[in-house]
Amino acid sequence: MKYTTQEIAFITNAGLIGNPKRVVKNIAFDSRSIYSSKNTAFIAINSSKNSGEKYIESAIEKGIEIIIAEKKSSDNPNITWIIVENSLQFLRQLAKYHFENSIIKSIGITGSNGKTILKEWLYQSLWSEFSTVKSPKSFNSQIGLPLSLLQINPKNELGIFEVGISKPTEMTQQEEIFHPNIGVLTYIGSAHSANFENEAQLIDEKIKLFKHSKVIIFNGDKELIVNKINKSYSSKKLISFGLNPTNNIFIKNNFNNRKEPIIVQVFNEEISFQAHNRDRATLSNALALIAVLKELGFSNAKIVEKINALQAVEMRLESVEGVRNNLIINDSYNLDLDSLKIAFQFIKEYNKPKKSLVLTDFVESDIDDNFYKEVIDLVNEQNFERVYLIGNEIIKFSNEIKTKNYTFTSTHDFIESKYFDEFENQLILLKGARKFEIERIKDILELRKHETRLEVNLNALLHNINIHKSLLKPETKIMAMVKANAYGLGSFEISEFLQHHHIDYLGVAVADEGAYLRKKGITTPIIVMNPEQHSYRTVIEYNLEPEIYSFRVLDLFCNELKRHGITEKYPIHIKLETGMHRLGFKETELEELSKIVYENNIKVQSIFSHLATADMPEEKGYVKFQLENFKRASNNLIDLLGYQPIRHILNSSGILNYTEDQYDMVRIGIGMMGIAYNENIQKSMQTTVSFKTVISQISDINIGETVGYARRFKAEKESRIATIPVGYADGIPRLIGNGVGKVSVHNQLVPIVGTVCMDMLMIDVTDISAKEGDDVIIFSEKPSLFEFSNYCNTIPYEVLSSISPRVKRVYIKD
Numbered sequence: 001m002k003y004t005t006q007e008i009a010f011i012t013n014a015g016l017i018g019n020p021k022r023v024v025k026n027i028a029f030d031s032r033s034i035y036s037s038k039n040t041a042f043i044a045i046n047s048s049k050n051s052g053e054k055y056i057e058s059a060i061e062k063g064i065e066i067i068i069a070e071k072k073s074s075d076n077p078n079i080t081w082i083i084v085e086n087s088l089q090f091l092r093q094l095a096k097y098h099f100e101n102s103i104i105k106s107i108g109i110t111g112s113n114g115k116t117i118l119k120e121w122l123y124q125s126l127w128s129e130f131s132t133v134k135s136p137k138s139f140n141s142q143i144g145l146p147l148s149l150l151q152i153n154p155k156n157e158l159g160i161f162e163v164g165i166s167k168p169t170e171m172t173q174q175e176e177i178f179h180p181n182i183g184v185l186t187y188i189g190s191a192h193s194a195n196f197e198n199e200a201q202l203i204d205e206k207i208k209l210f211k212h213s214k215v216i217i218f219n220g221d222k223e224l225i226v227n228k229i230n231k232s233y234s235s236k237k238l239i240s241f242g243l244n245p246t247n248n249i250f251i252k253n254n255f256n257n258r259k260e261p262i263i264v265q266v267f268n269e270e271i272s273f274q275a276h277n278r279d280r281a282t283l284s285n286a287l288a289l290i291a292v293l294k295e296l297g298f299s300n301a302k303i304v305e306k307i308n309a310l311q312a313v314e315m316r317l318e319s320v321e322g323v324r325n326n327l328i329i330n331d332s333y334n335l336d337l338d339s340l341k342i343a344f345q346f347i348k349e350y351n352k353p354k355k356s357l358v359l360t361d362f363v364e365s366d367i368d369d370n371f372y373k374e375v376i377d378l379v380n381e382q383n384f385e386r387v388y389l390i391g392n393e394i395i396k397f398s399n400e401i402k403t404k405n406y407t408f409t410s411t412h413d414f415i416e417s418k419y420f421d422e423f424e425n426q427l428i429l430l431k432g433a434r435k436f437e438i439e440r441i442k443d444i445l446e447l448r449k450h451e452t453r454l455e456v457n458l459n460a461l462l463h464n465i466n467i468h469k470s471l472l473k474p475e476t477k478i479m480a481m482v483k484a485n486a487y488g489l490g491s492f493e494i495s496e497f498l499q500h501h502h503i504d505y506l507g508v509a510v511a512d513e514g515a516y517l518r519k520k521g522i523t524t525p526i527i528v529m530n531p532e533q534h535s536y537r538t539v540i541e542y543n544l545e546p547e548i549y550s551f552r553v554l555d556l557f558c559n560e561l562k563r564h565g566i567t568e569k570y571p572i573h574i575k576l577e578t579g580m581h582r583l584g585f586k587e588t589e590l591e592e593l594s595k596i597v598y599e600n601n602i603k604v605q606s607i608f609s610h611l612a613t614a615d616m617p618e619e620k621g622y623v624k625f626q627l628e629n630f631k632r633a634s635n636n637l638i639d640l641l642g643y644q645p646i647r648h649i650l651n652s653s654g655i656l657n658y659t660e661d662q663y664d665m666v667r668i669g670i671g672m673m674g675i676a677y678n679e680n681i682q683k684s685m686q687t688t689v690s691f692k693t694v695i696s697q698i699s700d701i702n703i704g705e706t707v708g709y710a711r712r713f714k715a716e717k718e719s720r721i722a723t724i725p726v727g728y729a730d731g732i733p734r735l736i737g738n739g740v741g742k743v744s745v746h747n748q749l750v751p752i753v754g755t756v757c758m759d760m761l762m763i764d765v766t767d768i769s770a771k772e773g774d775d776v777i778i779f780s781e782k783p784s785l786f787e788f789s790n791y792c793n794t795i796p797y798e799v800l801s802s803i804s805p806r807v808k809r810v811y812i813k814d
């Protein structure tokens with residue numbers, strides 16, 4: 001988009017204060033991730049939980065000169081204000097105008113799974129045919145969709161946008177601003193958010209996107225969907241795809257037979273292609289892609305060509321600790337202007353003072369004369385300490401880069417250069433087109449070379465929190481439990497991410513865990529659940545809030561407060577014993593407790609307790625008993641104190657199964673990792689943690705030969721045995737050796753054979769075409785963390801928190 005402030009005010013009927021001629025090309029709504037202030041307006045969006053107005057000052061500090069807000073809040077004469085009645089409404093109005101006044105053909109994608117992948121695949125297939133614009137990342141919400149639409153430029157011929165909803169009535173609003181010519185409905189799972197009554201309601205709502213579409217392309221594997229679409233849209237052109245042969249487009253042969261190509265019936269024609277990934281979700285997306293390309297008039301040969309050229313969709317950036325205290329942000333999957341902007345936004349979130357950029361030629365975008373100029377302008381705005389340019393095209397712009405920069409014609413030349421060893425204490429952003437393979441730079445700079453890694457998908461973690469949140473009242477606070485190194489995932493990385501997303505409280509077990517977070521810059525309130533006797537000093541020095549569970553520790557803590565000369569009201573958290581019989585005050589002790597609290601002038605910030613059986617359906621009665629005890633005892637204590645601290649009792653499974661007892665706050669732990677002790681909700685969780693390694697060696701074993709210590713595996717037929725570099729010192733218990741546990745290779749489960757060693761174990765890959773260097777999944781989706789815990793005869797909590805620190809943690813975010 002490109003409008004003057006005056007035009008914007010005119011279009012949206014908003015007030016204008018200041019310069020009417022300023023040009024707006026971007027709108028930013030998160031002040032923390034502003035990567036460019038040029039032609040950017042900051043919009044202060046108010047939601048029920050947060051007020052965007054709080055961030056206006058920080059946007060101005062970052063150089064923003066145009067503010068869109070519901071009221072003027074600063075006298076800075078340099079700012080142009082667009083004053084609106086409701087900022088979200090404004091955004092929608094502007095986007096609607098912009099969309100309706102562009103002449104692009106548009107594709108709108110909705111559904112519960114596969115939206116983003118299909119959108120990216122369509123983009124990969126179409127950008128070289130049409131000038132194409134798409135939603136960045138998975139921008140599909142009430143804010144994301146308008147921002148995506150505003151990216152349309154006059155030269156664009158085609159727009160591909162995702163549309164998501166989280167509540168009934170939202171689709172009508174989304175459709176008001178965006179009415180796609182071609183509507184696509186990907187898969188709708190039977191899991192639905194608590195905001196919808198049932199699946200039928202969810203479907204009814206989603207298909208409202210197609211109200212004005214000419215063509216609807218939809219997954220017809222579910223009868224309910226077919227019926228509803230036929231009923232509502234009988235006059236439109238309808239194209240169904242799916243795995244059932246009742247669809248217009250379906251797979252004809254047995255797709256599990258990997259020796260054969262996939263044969264797809266497309267109306268009365270056939271097309272066939274090879275496919276490596278043959279899971280149902282991937283194949284459904286491929287069918288959707290075929291349907292859209294066909295509708296756009298592509299020949300069968302061209303469609304096959306496009307399918308063969310598809311690349312894995314990796315919209316994720318991974319961050320890894322590097323040697324010499326470097327932090328490496330690897331985004332070497334694809335390179336276009338959008339993804340460059342996203343990467344710049346992303347690195348704003350890291351507190352590393354020195355940042356460097358490695359950037360290659362762009363090959364995956366449509367490039368015109370001004371393209372590189374725009375890239376260089378953006379790079380110049382980021383204040384990198386050094387910039388390394390790789391490729392024959394981009395190095396031509398070396399002179400236009402303001403900071404120190406170096407040029408190379410290939411990744412190889414860069415790696416061989418002397419500059420490569422200079423990185424120290426830096427954030428290094430690797431941003432390259434695929435063919436340059438700049439991930440090789442990451443491989444060299446990575447700190448721990450151990451191939452075994454624990455991948456933490458932060459998007460999934462946030463998604464899982466949001467699923468829990470959607471069950472709660474909007475005002476209920478959330479404490480994230482990050483004790484025991486955040487269940488083994490890395491307490492700082494998780495806490496930093498959650499702090500960014502405005503979590504209300506963090507919970508750790510011991511004071512040192514809290515002190516570590518403070519030293520690394522975490523400022524969110526932190527509760528220490530189980531402060532040890534001598535740790536109250538640390539608690540106070542690092543501004544942590546202790547759980548107080550007995551008179552003995554209360555006394556210790558009061559003494560420490562006196563020693564520090566602290567007389568103002570220090571916040572503490574009172575643990576009540578309600579049935580767990582672990583720690584806590586008994587009801588008979590509350591009167592005495594309130595006296596001591598009063599005498600020492602401390603502040604009871606919260607009153608809480610912990611449920612022993614919230615995950616056990618058969619123990620509902622006991623939960624009710626504990627909840628009753630808590631209600632009575634906490635009411636009693638509130639009366640004695642004369643004020644009302646916040647109250648909390650629910651852990652993750654409590655949130656799912658006893659939502660009505662949420663009080664003022666809940667404490668989420670294992671739920672963030674995608675484990676839900678509630679079958680229905682489990683379906684909507686995403687996998688947060690993946691434990692992976694690679695095959696070190698494969699040996700052919702003859703009948704009668706044995707494998708490993710104690711010769712516990714003896715080949716009964718000729719076998720191929722793979723060794724993987726992970727053992728009990730990494731957290732894999734010995735008890736899952738000898739066929740008890742399984743891992744997956746090429747998405748197939750294979751048994752662990754022989755005894756688990758300290759640093760290695762062996763698996764049987766006789767039946768699959770695995771080779772050395774191939775990936776092995778210890779747990780992720782298959783087997784899931786839950787299944788893996790079952791092999792180990794324990795629970796996901798123990799599995800996660802037992803993974804050894806030597807296993808490299810890798811964080812993934814988009």
Ligand SMILES: *Cc1c(COP(=O)(O)O)cnc(C)c1O
Nearest residue numbers: 481610651652653667668669670
């Ligand atoms: C660990 C812990 C939680 C979180 O439990 P989950 O089952 O992981 O949700 C909540 N409250 C307390 C007191 C805890 O120690």
